[in-house]
Amino acid sequence: MDTIKEAPCWLTFLPGELPQTSAPEETARWELAHAGARCPLRVDEAMGDAFEIGEDGAITGGRTGVLYGAYRLLMARAAKEPLPRGVQRPRYALRMLNCWDNAEGDIERGYSGRSLFFEGGRFAYDPARMRTLGRMLASVGVNVLCVNNVNVLGPAWRLIEDGLPELARLADIFRAFGVRLMVSIDFAQPLRHGIPTADPLDERVQRWWAEQTDKVYAAIPDLAGYLVKADSEHRPGPFAYGRDHADGANMLARALAPHGGALVWRCFVYNCQQDWRDRKTDRPMAAYTHYAPLDGRFDENVILQVKHGPFDFQVREPVSPLLLAMKQTRMAVEFQLAQEYTGHQIDLYAMPPMWREVFDDMGAERVQAIAAVGNLGRDENYTGHPFAAANLFSYGLFAWDPDAEPRALLSLWGRLTYPNFSEREQRSLCDMLMESRAIYEQYTAPLGLCWMVCRDGHYGPGPDDYEYAAWGTYHRADRDGVGIDRTASGTGYLMQYPDWLRERYEDAARCPDALKLFFHRMRYDDVLSDGRTLIQRIYDDHFEGVERAEAMAKTLRALPLPSPDREVALERMERQLANAREWRDQVNAFFHRYSGAPDAHGRPLY
Numbered sequence: 125m126d127t128i129k130e131a132p133c134w135l136t137f138l139p140g141e142l143p144q145t146s147a148p149e150e151t152a153r154w155e156l157a158h159a160g161a162r163c164p165l166r167v168d169e170a171m172g173d174a175f176e177i178g179e180d181g182a183i184t185g186g187r188t189g190v191l192y193g194a195y196r197l198l199m200a201r202a203a204k205e206p207l208p209r210g211v212q213r214p215r216y217a218l219r220m221l222n223c224w225d226n227a228e229g230d231i232e233r234g235y236s237g238r239s240l241f242f243e244g245g246r247f248a249y250d251p252a253r254m255r256t257l258g259r260m261l262a263s264v265g266v267n268v269l270c271v272n273n274v275n276v277l278g279p280a281w282r283l284i285e286d287g288l289p290e291l292a293r294l295a296d297i298f299r300a301f302g303v304r305l306m307v308s309i310d311f312a313q314p315l316r317h318g319i320p321t322a323d324p325l326d327e328r329v330q331r332w333w334a335e336q337t338d339k340v341y342a343a344i345p346d347l348a349g350y351l352v353k354a355d356s357e358h359r360p361g362p363f364a365y366g367r368d369h370a371d372g373a374n375m376l377a378r379a380l381a382p383h384g385g386a387l388v389w390r391c392f393v394y395n396c397q398q399d400w401r402d403r404k405t406d407r408p409m410a411a412y413t414h415y416a417p418l419d420g421r422f423d424e425n426v427i428l429q430v431k432h433g434p435f436d437f438q439v440r441e442p443v444s445p446l447l448l449a450m451k452q453t454r455m456a457v458e459f460q461l462a463q464e465y466t467g468h469q470i471d472l473y474a475m476p477p478m479w480r481e482v483f484d485d486m487g488a489e490r491v492q493a494i495a496a497v498g499n500l501g502r503d504e505n506y507t508g509h510p511f512a513a514a515n516l517f518s519y520g521l522f523a524w525d526p527d528a529e530p531r532a533l534l535s536l537w538g539r540l541t542y543p544n545f546s547e548r549e550q551r552s553l554c555d556m557l558m559e560s561r562a563i564y565e566q567y568t569a570p571l572g573l574c575w576m577v578c579r580d581g582h583y584g585p586g587p588d589d590y591e592y593a594a595w596g597t598y599h600r601a602d603r604d605g606v607g608i609d610r611t612a613s614g615t616g617y618l619m620q621y622p623d624w625l626r627e628r629y630e631d632a633a634r635c636p637d638a639l640k641l642f643f644h645r646m647r648y649d650d651v652l653s654d655g656r657t658l659i660q661r662i663y664d665d666h667f668e669g670v671e672r673a674e675a676m677a678k679t680l681r682a683l684p685l686p687s688p689d690r691e692v693a694l695e696r697m698e699r700q701l702a703n704a705r706e707w708r709d710q711v712n713a714f715f716h717r718y719s720g721a722p723d724a725h726g727r728p729l730y
């Protein structure tokens with residue numbers, strides 16, 4: 125019998141012993157019985173993921189629905205929250221977690237240790253940790269787990285070939301938690317089999333994918349599908365054969381269709397070999413330019429997965445215009461729980477307030493699925509910083525119900541994770557998380573400017589690190605001003621938006637301050653809505669961001685966090701403070717040297 129030493133993260137409401145079940149409804153029964161809850165279960169297969177908790181505590185639902193119902197009931201009891209009433213149905217059928225784990229055991233943009241799944245080119249996992257992960261995911265409703273990196277590197281291509289028996293064993297473990305596996309595949313995989321091309325319109329290629337996919341489904345009949353990164357950052361794709369992405373995606377989708385699998389095709393496609401001297405190519409325009417004209421050409425089982433902003437998970441971006449453009453295509457929005465540009469799970473950055481903004485602008489009905497890059501790893505607490513688990517927890521519940529309020533999600537996480545806290549302590553933890561993103565934003569790149577991060581690893585400041593590089597990520601700061609005009613008179617990016625968003629951003633004076641430098645080029649002495657000049661606002665934000673981080677550190681020290689969370693969180697907070705000060709001083713010095721403007725309050729500029 126597998127047991128875990130201590131209930132990790134928010135799973136404090138479950139016993140340490142782990143279920144050894146093989147189907148979700150059995151897991152539901154096991155969890156309820158072991159938690160001492162006498163709740164009858166009624167399985168109504170037609171309900172799928174949905175469930176209803178009756179007045180008498182009976183749970184009715186599909187095979188996965190009863191499992192979600194069981195977890196919600198136990199969570200609500202532990203957090204002393206009212207039980208959800210009426211039928212609870214997830215907004216999206218696919219609530220996906222994309223892990224960027226490499227077969228060699230490292231994780232691309234991973235900040236919680238090595239891979240939970242792989243080591244040395246093969247599967248190497250602790251079955252108890254897999255079951256714990258299954259529990260974590262199912263408890264918040266995540267139902268698809270893509271185990272390997274979208275950059276299919278090293279031996280990862282073998283996963284759907286001789287790696288199938290092992291993949292099938294892993295799928296068995298997760299099946300008990302209603303979690304279906306997905307795999308990232310290499311578009312050029314047929315080239316490994318003596319086929320001289322990966323052209324999606326070539327019959328030999330189509331046949332190879334159809335036959336290989338039959339073998340995959342013979343091993344794992346409920347695989348959720350394939351995830352593909354093509355023609356992006358040097359990955360192979362249909363462009364090499366003069367084909368477009370509808371040709372590429374549909375070819376794979378047709379191999380999956382007989383098995384009910386989804387083909388999830390990422391839209392992170394842009395020119396990563398740009399000349400910084402070129403002022404006409406504007407990277408945020410790329411995804412819309414490639415995909416919007418293809419609307420209506422994708423097969424039913426294709427889902428286009430689009431990053432929430434037009435760049436790449438920056439601290440603040442507007443919603444991607446592509447998400448608003450394709451009305452005849454199934455779409456998924458992609459978030460990144462791994463804090464690549466948002467503090468590496470060292471600095472605090474709770475994401476729900478950002479998701480709320482994206483959904484408020486996009487509208488939940490614009491997408492048919494949701495995905496997030498995972499923040500998991502082999503660290504004892506799974507997410508590096510114990511508070512980074514709040515992002516995984518909240519993501520699952522948000523994917524289930526995108527109308528959820530950020531504060532409610534974070535507060536539920538806090539109450540489940542630290543049941544020893546008083547009401548006051550719960551409130552200060554929640555306040556801290558709720559303002560963590562705003563604080564991080566204040567001490568990093570100003571007002572939606574993006575890309576002032578250190579190029580080597582993406583942690584810490586590097587104001588000019590991306591300025592003369594090939595990635596299409598420029599701020600164009602000089603002695604007069606900073607930013608790129610993305611309106612009709614500039615690059616024209618703004619024209620990719622529907623009218624109501626265009627109107628929000630197009631006038632520099634009325635554009636919200638938070639995105640001012642995303643959309644406009646401004647002079648340092650331009651005056652913002654609050655009467656401050658741009659340069660003074662940059663200085664003020666950076667000083668204030670550090671002061672607020674210091675206040676957060678004080679709050680953290682006063683919380684009765686249990687060990688080892690306390691030691692880990694305090695040590696990371698010291699690193700966050702050092703990082704915040706470095707950002708403040710480098711960004712302020714950078715703009716001071718260009719503008720020559722003193723700080724109105726005489727604070728040190730270097």
Ligand code: GCV
Binds near residue numbers: 436464
């Ligand atoms: C998986 C960014 C990251 C890459 C990542 C890529 C993507 O560019 O830095 O590590 O690659 O996004 O989302 O495909």
